[in-house]
Amino acid sequence: xxxxxxxxxxxxxxxxxxxxxxxxxxxQSPAAPAQAQTPASPLAPGVTNIGSIYGSGARQLxxxxxxxxxxxxxxGADPTLEKTINNDLMLSGFxxxxxxxxxxxxxxxxxxAKGTIQFAEWVRVGVFYLVNAEYAMESGQAKVNVRVYxxxxxxxxxxxxxxxxxxxxxxxxxxxxxxxxxxITGQEGVADTQILFIIQGDAMGRTKQVAMMDADxxxxxxxxNRGELAATPCWGAHGTEVYFTTYRDFNPDLMxxxxxxxxxxxxxxxxxxxxxxxxxEANQRIALTMTYEGxxxxxxxxxxxxxxxxxxxxxxxxxxxxxxxxGTKIVFTSDxxxxxxxxxxxxxxxxxxxxxxxGNYNDAASWSPDGKYIAYHSRRDxxxxxxLMSPDGSGSRVVTEGEDPSWAPNSLLLVFSSKRNxxxxxxxxxxxxxxxxxxxxxxxxxxxxxxxxxxxxxx
Amino acid sequence: xxxxxxxxxxxxxKPGLACACMLVFLFSxxxxxxxxxxxxxxxxxxxxxxxxxxxxxxxATTSTTANGAMRAANPESLxxxxxxxxxxxxxxxxxxxxxxELDSEARRILGEYVDWLKGxxxxxxxxxxxxxxxxxxxxxxxxxxxxxxxVEDYLVANGLDRKRIYSIGYGRTxxxxxxxxxxxxxxxxxxxxxxxxxxxxDNPPEPERPVPEDYR
Numbered sequence: 248x249x250x251x252x253x254x255x256x257x258x259x260x261x262x263x264x265x266x267x268x269x270x271x272x273x274x275q276s277p278a279a280p281a282q283a284q285t286p287a288s289p290l291a292p293g294v295t296n297i298g299s300i301y302g303s304g305a306r307q308l309x310x311x312x313x314x315x316x317x318x319x320x321x322x323g324a325d326p327t328l329e330k331t332i333n334n335d336l337m338l339s340g341f342x343x344x345x346x347x348x349x350x351x352x353x354x355x356x357x358x359x360a361k362g363t364i365q366f367a368e369w370v371r372v373g374v375f376y377l378v379n380a381e382y383a384m385e386s387g388q389a390k391v392n393v394r395v396y397x398x399x400x401x402x403x404x405x406x407x408x409x410x411x412x413x414x415x416x417x418x419x420x421x422x423x424x425x426x427x428x429x430x431i432t433g434q435e436g437v438a439d440t441q442i443l444f445i446i447q448g449d450a451m452g453r454t455k456q457v458a459m460m461d462a463d464x465x466x467x468x469x470x471x472n473r474g475e476l477a478a479t480p481c482w483g484a485h486g487t488e489v490y491f492t493t494y495r496d497f498n499p500d501l502m503x504x505x506x507x508x509x510x511x512x513x514x515x516x517x518x519x520x521x522x523x524x525x526x527x528e529a530n531q532r533i534a535l536t537m538t539y540e541g542x543x544x545x546x547x548x549x550x551x552x553x554x555x556x557x558x559x560x561x562x563x564x565x566x567x568x569x570x571x572x573x574g575t576k577i578v579f580t581s582d583x584x585x586x587x588x589x590x591x592x593x594x595x596x597x598x599x600x601x602x603x604x605x606g607n608y609n610d611a612a613s614w615s616p617d618g619k620y621i622a623y624h625s626r627r628d629x630x631x632x633x634x635l636m637s638p639d640g641s642g643s644r645v646v647t648e649g650e651d652p653s654w655a656p657n658s659l660l661l662v663f664s665s666k667r668n669x670x671x672x673x674x675x676x677x678x679x680x681x682x683x684x685x686x687x688x689x690x691x692x693x694x695x696x697x698x699x700x701x702x703x704x705x706x
Numbered sequence: 707x708x709x710x711x712x713x714x715x716x717x718x719x720k721p722g723l724a725c726a727c728m729l730v731f732l733f734s735x736x737x738x739x740x741x742x743x744x745x746x747x748x749x750x751x752x753x754x755x756x757x758x759x760x761x762x763x764x765x766a767t768t769s770t771t772a773n774g775a776m777r778a779a780n781p782e783s784l785x786x787x788x789x790x791x792x793x794x795x796x797x798x799x800x801x802x803x804x805x806x807e808l809d810s811e812a813r814r815i816l817g818e819y820v821d822w823l824k825g826x827x828x829x830x831x832x833x834x835x836x837x838x839x840x841x842x843x844x845x846x847x848x849x850x851x852x853x854x855x856x857v858e859d860y861l862v863a864n865g866l867d868r869k870r871i872y873s874i875g876y877g878r879t880x881x882x883x884x885x886x887x888x889x890x891x892x893x894x895x896x897x898x899x900x901x902x903x904x905x906x907x908d909n910p911p912e913p914e915r916p917v918p919e920d921y922r
Contacts, residue, residue, distance in 0.1 A: 479844060520851045520875055523844050536848060538855060543848040564852055567844040580845055587845050610842035629840060651843055694843055
């Protein structure tokens with residue numbers, strides 16, 4: 248049924264995407280000077296390489312100001328778009344708002360009075376990039392025309408006319424924010440991605456639901472039933488599937504779900520735990536922890552649950568697998584030395600190697616999509632800390648208080664859960680520990696976040 | 707494929723919900739909760755989901771796993787009054803800090819349970835393992851499960867049939883004291899007519915390269 252539906256919808260979607268691509272190309276060519284030209288700002292290079300952030304001192308944030316949008320005759324325009332763009336820019340970890348908002352507002356009034364942008368004034372109040380946007384009707388269609396300026400070089404960075412639909416302002420805001428981030432920093436934004444997490448249901452915390460939210464914490468929706476006990480969600484094939492553990496059938500079984508279709512199937516229903524799945528797009532396998540042979544061991548299965556392969560053989564608990572981006576290694580937790588430590592197994596040689604030696608409780612490793620870092624949590628003095636290290640185990644360091652880190656697809660941001668403000672909630676941060684922002688506001692508590700892969704781009 | 711798809715959907719849908727309801731009911735039911743002297747007292751609640759739990763179960767709800775352990779039982783035997791049917795309560799088994807080893811006190815308690823259960827073949831057990839909030843969220847599930855399995859193995863080693871037991875790792879609890887590290891033992895009446903379905907995983911539809919969903 249689902250397949251038939253998909254197949255029949257596909258031509259329409261393809262046509263829609265094709266038209267969209269055409270209209271974008273048409274809209275873009277006269278306005279934007281060059282497609283991928285990154286402006287030569289003295290501030291930008293410092294943020295393009297995490298290697299330079301990691302271990303170094305303070306990172307320079309780019310001061311950006313989004314001018315209040317001007318409405319030229321579009322009915323129903325509301326502040327959602329403006330707020331979403333502003334919020335996404337701040338969440339990206341590259342930007343900061345003006346130091347003194349009043350100065351920026353004053354300069355904006357000066358711009359309006361003179362009718363042109365007073366670049367020197369903007370530099371004087373410390374704003375280096377300006378976003379100037381207006382709603383306008385163009386040949387019967389509502390548009391939002393966004394223009395970005397570099398105030399230091401007094402250059403027009405890029406401009407674009409986006410079709411505007413008030414009911415889809417949030418998605419459009421993510422799109423625009425990503426474009427601005429890409430043009431200014433050269434980095435891919437993650438504003439249009441999603442985060443999976445677990446909502447602890449009632450006051451007793453007895454139910455746990457799999458939920459999903461946009462990367463800015465908005466648009467929270469649950470994927471499983473009320474009253475269900477679910478755990479450890481992860482993203483699956485193509486970023487359109489989700490795998491999670493559920494007690495729906497009174498055993499912690501692994502279930503697969505296709506997003507937006509609610510199509511579900513059992514991936515693994517062995518007796519005992521079928522827990523903490525991790526999907527590898529490179530070789531199309533799920534790594535998970537299973538106990539049906541009497542002890543927590545690592546296995547891999549296909550997304551249909553076929554071809555079960557056992558990876559670890561010892562009497563300790565082996566758990567929490569995470570793939571290297573190329574799918575050749577799996578990093579996992581084992582307490583074979585008496586306390587949980589992080590190990591890595593090479594899938595070709597089956598060679599296992601211990602990575603962490605600091606702290607007596609290290610768990611929940613997550614390999615960055617660019618392969619350069621492993622994030623994990625470490626229990627220090629009874630508190631969980633998010634830590635980073637190189638894939639060879641060297642250079643470990645504590646980043647911030649929190650647990651269960653998960654990488655954003657651009658390898659620059661991390662999402663994690665923390666109890667810093669009372670109940671456990673989901674936070675995001677730049678990988679160097681700066682720009683920590685609370686994303687979830689769930690009464691019962693939120694945990695086990697998992698950041699989606701990059702959104703499929705229209706080809 | 708079409709027929710197969712339909713049957714999968716059915717087996718996952720309605721009875722799955724019933725089981726979820728049952729599970730919540732099991733967890734939230736004060737009657738099933740042993741009132742050990744140091745066990746945290748939890749007020750019974752009845753969630754709307756639990757209230758709406760259907761009494762009749764589909765045949766597909768119960769299944770037998772690879773090792774023969776029952777996955778789900780008749781909810782009627784797990785509902786209100788289960789304690790009265792079983793005829794006794796079971797105290798939880800406590801563990802030290804990060805450990806999964808049974809101490810002498812735990813062995814003594816479990817030995818007593820085995821003796822009693824051997825004379826009451828109609829009573830089956832659910833073991834629910836917990837760990838404290840100081841455990842990692844992922845590792846904690848494994849620790850909780852390992853504890854439940856340690857109890858299960860001990861019971862089996864002392865002559866109890868493994869199909870009468872099923873074990874759950876719940877994971878972390880909110881309570882901060884030593885009682886968080888425990889396995890709760892819950893008795894329920896054996897299901898009268900266990901139905902069998904295959905434990906083989908169901909087939910999802912073929913993987914498709916997704917069309918980028920343009921919500922813009």
